[in-house]
Amino acid sequence: MRRAGDANLEFTGELPPGEVARELGRGMVAYLPYNDGASGRRSSLLAAMANGVPVVSRSGAHTTAELRAAIAVAQTPEAA
Secondary structure (H helix, E strand, O other), X not given: OHHHOOOOOOOOOOOOXXXXXXXXXXXXXXXXXXXXXXXOOOHHXXXXXXXXXXXXXXXXXXXXXXXXXXXXXXXXXXXX
């Protein structure tokens, strides 16, 4: 978060389930840089996609070809 500096980013932290869809709907893109890559077991990834928010994430051993085709893959913050 320190590295984000003056970027137009807002960090919310954990939210109650009822607020997640509202907050996701406000966003233009979800940057979800999971250390082990995007996978279908990530509820935050699935929630973003279900709410129509484009996702940028890392790819890993559990990132399927279908999921890789549905997100923008960026292995580093600079690439994102």
